[in-house]
Amino acid sequence: MNTVDSSRLASLNYQLNMSYQEQNTQALVRSGNKTYLVQQQTIRFQFELTVSDHTAKQLEQQSQWQQLAQKLMRDKPELPATADEAQALVSDQGFYGVPKTAERLAQFVIRGAGEDEQLLQAGRAGILKGFEQAQKLWGGELPEIAQRSIEEALRQIDEHISSLGYAILNTQG
Secondary structure: HHHHHHHHHHHHHHHHHHHHHHHHHHHHHHHHOOHHHHHHHHHHHHHHHHHHHHHHHHHHHHHHHHHHHHHHHOOOOOOOOOOHHHHHHHHHHHHEEEHHHHHHHHHHHHHHHOHHHHHHHHHHHHHHHHHHHHHHHHHHOOHHHHHHHHHHHHHHHHHHHOOOOOOOOOOOO
16 A cells, blocks of 8 residues: 555544544533543544654655655665656655645645644644654654645645634644
8 A cells, every 4th residue: 555545544534533423422412421522632632643643654754765865866876766766756746745745744634624623723733743753753854845845734734724714823832
């Protein structure tokens, strides 16, 4: 299964889980059960963690391909990819380029959260936490390509939040 398929599967899995939990939550509200708020907070937290992990994995893969492309251009060793192939993957048209990586990250949040303001905010926070996780995995600053990807993904999420009439919360600390 490739990265796109696993991303879509994770998003669909989350949406199904959310639908099930939403139905249960509505039933609990109607019955007067006080656990509703706790469940909603748990859902947001789970979504934020899912987005965070997804973001970290995407950025780590992108950074590894960027590093490989630079190494191939510099050293030209015998590796499974040629310099041109690696460079094409991280170009603006490539799978790991800024536009496509940012789109995958943003759509993971937007599709998972739908029009739920709190889930969108949790997803946005998850993107930022995932970026921090990826930096830790990387052992320091990620390449510029990853930083630009996060900026673009956040811009797309913020645009979606604004289009729904919600305020954008600054979740950067």
